[in-house]
Amino acid sequence: MSDSAPQPTQRAPRAARWPELSIVVPVHNEADNLRLLVERLKAVLAAEVSSWEIVFVDDGSRDDTLSVIRELNADDPRISAVSFSRNFGKEIAIAAGLDHAMGDAVVIMDADLQHPPEVIPVFLAKWREGYFNVYGQRTGREDEARLKRNFAKAFYRIFAYFGETELPEGAGDFRLLDRKAVDALRALPERARFSKGLYAWVGFRSIGVPFQVAEREHGQSKFRYRKLFSFAFDGLSSFSTVPLKVATWSGAVIAVIAALTAVYFLLRTLLFGTDLPGFPSLIVSIMFFSGIQLLSLGMIGEYVGRIFAEVKRRPLYLIGERVGFDARTVDHPR
Numbered sequence: 657m658s659d660s661a662p663q664p665t666q667r668a669p670r671a672a673r674w675p676e677l678s679i680v681v682p683v684h685n686e687a688d689n690l691r692l693l694v695e696r697l698k699a700v701l702a703a704e705v706s707s708w709e710i711v712f713v714d715d716g717s718r719d720d721t722l723s724v725i726r727e728l729n730a731d732d733p734r735i736s737a738v739s740f741s742r743n744f745g746k747e748i749a750i751a752a753g754l755d756h757a758m759g760d761a762v763v764i765m766d767a768d769l770q771h772p773p774e775v776i777p778v779f780l781a782k783w784r785e786g787y788f789n790v791y792g793q794r795t796g797r798e799d800e801a802r803l804k805r806n807f808a809k810a811f812y813r814i815f816a817y818f819g820e821t822e823l824p825e826g827a828g829d830f831r832l833l834d835r836k837a838v839d840a841l842r843a844l845p846e847r848a849r850f851s852k853g854l855y856a857w858v859g860f861r862s863i864g865v866p867f868q869v870a871e872r873e874h875g876q877s878k879f880r881y882r883k884l885f886s887f888a889f890d891g892l893s894s895f896s897t898v899p900l901k902v903a904t905w906s907g908a909v910i911a912v913i914a915a916l917t918a919v920y921f922l923l924r925t926l927l928f929g930t931d932l933p934g935f936p937s938l939i940v941s942i943m944f945f946s947g948i949q950l951l952s953l954g955m956i957g958e959y960v961g962r963i964f965a966e967v968k969r970r971p972l973y974l975i976g977e978r979v980g981f982d983a984r985t986v987d988h989p990r
């Protein structure tokens with residue numbers, strides 16, 4: 657995905673009132689992590705950029721997250737937040753963060769310090785070299801349970817095979833996006849958002865930066881298996897129509913088999929007469945076909961469901977409260 661020699665671009669700041677760098681952080685019940693995160697970010701950012709902001713997206717937290725953010729904002733107005741009316745999920749939270757970030761470049765990162773702020777200078781260096789999409793590539797997933805790791809691996813293999821967009825290996829949400837890429841992403845209206853696929857889909861000059869995933873600082877991961885499975889299917893169905901074709905193809909293959917079987921029974925009956933009423937084969941074939949039909953219907957249903965979700969055109973998210981945005985002009989709400 658990466659070009660060999662990008663031309664360094666002259667990046668004149670868009671306007672003095674916009675920060676050079678925005679940090680977008682989706683947060684869901686992360687009250688314990690935020691202060692440390694901000695501290696470490698500040699230490700890194702001071703030397704790296706002329707101006708910055710941190711945009712938290714409080715994704716329906718039920719702990720003290722929002723009040724901690726309010727305190728952080730009172731201490732430092734460069735820290736602001738939008739707070740959802742309920743939990744909308746990390747993907748949507750990232751979309752909202754991108755909607756509210758004003759920077760010439762935007763870094764997306766987790767709140768739990770698994771994404772080390774110390775990697776951001778490397779992102780910035782690549783950005784200044786002329787890359788528009790600098791993604792962190794995790795080196796190893798040793799921190800995760802073996803089962804989860806294997807599922808992830810299987811998913812990426814399936815996606816690489818069937819998906820219509822190429823995903824760089826080990827790339828996640830931890831990345832820096834140039835304003836151009838951010839605006840491109842914001843123009844994608846879909847509701848089922850599989851960010852990893854969308855980042856790759858918008859393209860632009862991209863490069864990976866390897867980083868070591870840290871241990872989660874406080875609390876535990878919010879992604880359980882069920883959520884991960886539905887996430888995986890969202891990803892596949894948003895970027896591939898292969899599951900739909902499976903129905904067509906298996907239908908065709910079964911029809912051929914059925915025709916051959918019919919010929920076989922016909923000939924046998926003509927030549928030898930019937931010695932055995934064919935109940936077993938009947939039952940087996942009925943069950944087989946019902947199974948295939950249900951499978952195909954289900955598959956189509958999944959897509960229809962997704963179409964339904966899209967055509968309703970509900971807003972992507974609802975904001976319950978803004979912290980630190982009143983004084984600023986949000987001149988590009990969705």
Ligand code: UDP
Nearest residue numbers: 682683684715745746749766767877878879
């Ligand atoms: N998160 C979110 N909404 C959710 C679940 C998670 O905004 O519904 C945030 C969470 O606060 C964290 C990031 O997404 O900043 C990654 O979550 P987590 O660490 O639980 O996921 P993992 O590291 O296991 O992928």
Ligand code: MG
Nearest residue numbers: 766768770872
């Ligand atoms: Mg985490």
